[in-house]
Amino acid sequence: MVTAFRPVTLNEALAIRRTHGTVPLAGGTDLMAAAPSCSPGRGESSPSIMFIGHLTELRQIRMEQGEWRLGAAVTLADILDHARLPAPLRQAVADMASPAIRNVATAGGNICNASPCGDTLPFLYAQAARVLLCDSGNRRELPIERFIIGPGKTALRPDELLTEIVFPAREFVVHRHHKVGARRANTLAKLSFLGLADMDAAGRLSDIRLTFGSVAPTVIRAPQLEQRLCGLPLTEMKHHIDEISAAYDGLIQPIDDQRSTREYRKQVCLNLLRWFLEELIA
Amino acid sequence: MQITFELNNETVCLDVDPLRPLLDVLREELGLTGTKRGCGEGECGACAVLVNDRLVNSCLLPVGAVVHGRVMTIEGFRQTGAYQRLAEAFTEAGAVQCGFCTPGMILAAAALLRRNSQPDETEIRAALAGNLCRCTGLNMIVEAVQLAARRGGAPW
Ligand SMILES: Cc1cc2nc3c(=O)[nH]c(=O)nc-3n(C[C@H](O)[C@H](O)[C@H](O)COP(=O)(O)OP(=O)(O)OC[C@H]3O[C@@H](n4cnc5c(N)ncnc54)[C@H](O)[C@@H]3O)c2cc1C
Ligand code: FES
Numbered sequence: 534m535v536t537a538f539r540p541v542t543l544n545e546a547l548a549i550r551r552t553h554g555t556v557p558l559a560g561g562t563d564l565m566a567a568a569p570s571c572s573p574g575r576g577e578s579s580p581s582i583m584f585i586g587h588l589t590e591l592r593q594i595r596m597e598q599g600e601w602r603l604g605a606a607v608t609l610a611d612i613l614d615h616a617r618l619p620a621p622l623r624q625a626v627a628d629m630a631s632p633a634i635r636n637v638a639t640a641g642g643n644i645c646n647a648s649p650c651g652d653t654l655p656f657l658y659a660q661a662a663r664v665l666l667c668d669s670g671n672r673r674e675l676p677i678e679r680f681i682i683g684p685g686k687t688a689l690r691p692d693e694l695l696t697e698i699v700f701p702a703r704e705f706v707v708h709r710h711h712k713v714g715a716r717r718a719n720t721l722a723k724l725s726f727l728g729l730a731d732m733d734a735a736g737r738l739s740d741i742r743l744t745f746g747s748v749a750p751t752v753i754r755a756p757q758l759e760q761r762l763c764g765l766p767l768t769e770m771k772h773h774i775d776e777i778s779a780a781y782d783g784l785i786q787p788i789d790d791q792r793s794t795r796e797y798r799k800q801v802c803l804n805l806l807r808w809f810l811e812e813l814i815a
Numbered sequence: 816m817q818i819t820f821e822l823n824n825e826t827v828c829l830d831v832d833p834l835r836p837l838l839d840v841l842r843e844e845l846g847l848t849g850t851k852r853g854c855g856e857g858e859c860g861a862c863a864v865l866v867n868d869r870l871v872n873s874c875l876l877p878v879g880a881v882v883h884g885r886v887m888t889i890e891g892f893r894q895t896g897a898y899q900r901l902a903e904a905f906t907e908a909g910a911v912q913c914g915f916c917t918p919g920m921i922l923a924a925a926a927l928l929r930r931n932s933q934p935d936e937t938e939i940r941a942a943l944a945g946n947l948c949r950c951t952g953l954n955m956i957v958e959a960v961q962l963a964a965r966r967g968g969a970p971w
Contacts, residue, residue: 537816537833537879558877565836565875566856582834584879610869631945632923634857636869637876718944719858 536581543590546583547669547694554691555581559591559606560637562630563646585694586639594618596702603698605641609653612640621708621727622656628712629653631719641695647681650747652712654681655727658752659742662700668692674699683750705729705740709809712746713801715792722747723793724802728809737766738813743806748787748798755784770814777810778803820881823891833879838862840878841888849889849918853947860946863919864888870926872945889918897925900969901959908959912950919946924960928971933964 538555540546549555558564564582585591591606594615601618612618612626613635629652630638643653644664654677656662662677666689680688680695689695707730714720725746733739741762745753758780765773787798816833819826822845831840841847841864853861855874862874865887892898901921904910911917920943927934927942934942939960940953948956963969 535832535834539816539833539879539882558880561877561880562857562875565877584833584877584882586880587882630857631860632926632942633860633863633870633872633945634875636866636871637880 538581538583540583540585540588543588543667543694543696544669546585546588547667547692549583550694551669551692553581553583555583557585557645557694558582559586559639559642560608561586562634562638563642563648586637591641591696599702600699601702603640605644605695605697606639607641609635609638609640609643619656619660619702619704621659621705621710621729622653624708624710625652625656625712625725625727628710628717634719640698644677644681644698645687645689645695647683647685647687647751649684649750650722650725652722652725652746654752655725655744655746656710657698657700658754659727659729659744660700660703662698664695665697665699666690666693667696668694672696678751678754681751705742706731707813709805709812711805721792724748724787724798726802726805726809728806730809730813732767732813735766736768737764738762738770739764743781743809745781745785745802748785748802753784755781758784767814770810774807774810778807781806816879818878818882820883821885823887823894829878831878834877836874837864837876837878837881837886838873841873847888847890851915851918853915858945858947859916860919860923861916863922863946865892865922865926868926868929870923870945887922889921892922892925896970897928900966901925901963904959904963904966905956908955908962910951910955910959916946916948916950920948920956924956924963925971927960928964928969932967932971934960936961 538549586606591604593604595602609626643651657677663674664680666673709728712725713723727744729742731740741759785799785802787795789795819828841850851861853859857872857875864873867885923943923946939957
């Protein structure tokens with residue numbers, strides 16, 4: 534029987550993490566699915582595990598000083614139930630898994646799993662989200678793109694827990710999210726696209742965020758390309774679509790795998806990008 | 816590890832590996848075989864139970880995660896008026912064939928109707944999206960839920 538901890542408070546959890554370096558289990562939908570016939574962490578050299586999904590400190594959804602703060606153990610269902618959270622995040626979550634999975638899967642688990650097809654990630658990259666990491670003495674914040682290093686790899690230290698996800702409570706006038714998969718429910722994305730945009734009173738594009746999921750080891754976002762579009766009058770956008778599309782063509786380098794092919798992924802990404810930009814003009 | 820939780824309105828206390836899936840504990844330790852194992856990896860919903868009134872796939876849920884929680888399986892749900900209403904509707908609509916998905920379907924329908932007593936077809940399909948049926952093609956199950964909702968008055 535593997536050692537399991539069930540701390541009552543976050544402080545207790547952090548103390549356990551410091552002394553035992555145990556594997557945190559939030560909803561367990563990734564950990565348990567990774568080892569369906571036996572439980573995670575089984576075997577001689579198996580590390581211990583620690584339940585953290587029930588910790589109330591990690592289950593809060595708060596708005597503070599113009600920023601949303603989501604506890605790491607907030608479930609996907611909690612996000613759907615919270616009508617004031619940004620629509621593009623709730624839409625991405627609605628397209629994830631199934632009701633029964635969303636009732637236990639957590640926001641922090643989706644981030645720490647660091648899968649190229651993690652469906653909350655494109656939104657978090659687009660919003661320049663930060664993650665709050667705590668150990669028993671210190672806390673630090675990292676931008677999401679520095680926390681996620683590659684598939685399954687994060688900057689989390691062995692004595693830390695991800696405690697909060699922070700992003701500006703900033704709504705965009707235009708938002709489009711597309712997840713392309715083999716079926717609607719319980720499907721991992723072949724690719725996904727999220728576009729956010731704002732216009733000013735003079736009809737110029739004042740802000741734009743473009744992210745692509747499942748087509749690279751981590752989410753693709755290129756602020757330098759977004760900057761090239763910012764400030765453009767929408768009436769001139771059509772002269773720039775080919776050029777921007779060509780720039781993203783160079784950037785999006787997906788792979789072939791059992792879910793999809795490189796060509797399909799890239800072409801659909803570019804189509805969705807073009808569609809989004811054309812829609813802005815219309 | 817000593818694990819205490821409420822199961823079908825009774826307190827149970829077990830000494831089990833907290834990482835064991837709740838499904839295995841229900842079926843093998845407690846003899847509650849109404850909850851089925853289909854895929855064992857969260858895809859089919861045959862193992863669905865209610866935990867604190869919410870639908871959960873018990874094959875992916877370590878039993879240590881339900882400590883102090885309220886678990887309702889199809890055996891417990893059978894005692895309710897809501898079950899009677901759903902069972903009648905499923906029978907009338909021809910929504911039961913081999914029966915393997917039925918406990919999960921009934922609990923998924925119950926979880927939906929508890930939150931939304933007059934769901935439209937899109938809402939019903941979304942609520943049943945994680946429950947697979949290989950016999951009926953799902954349409955009869957959607958009709959059964961519509962029928963149960965239309966009759967109203969049930970204590971969801
Ligand atoms: C049937 C099925 C369908 C799915 N569909 C989708 C989908 O459509 N889109 C998608 O993106 N994902 C999907 N998933 C994957 C999974 O459900 C999500 O990634 C989920 O958000 C993981 O959360 P969890 O709490 O269950 O993670 P867990 O399994 O508890 O943890 C995942 C990893 O994160 C670590 N961890 C968790 N919380 C913390 C923390 N606070 N601090 C430090 N480390 C932590 C754990 O140690 C583990 O390494 C699916 C899974 C299944 C089984
Ligand atoms: S057996 Fe649990 S979802 Fe299939």
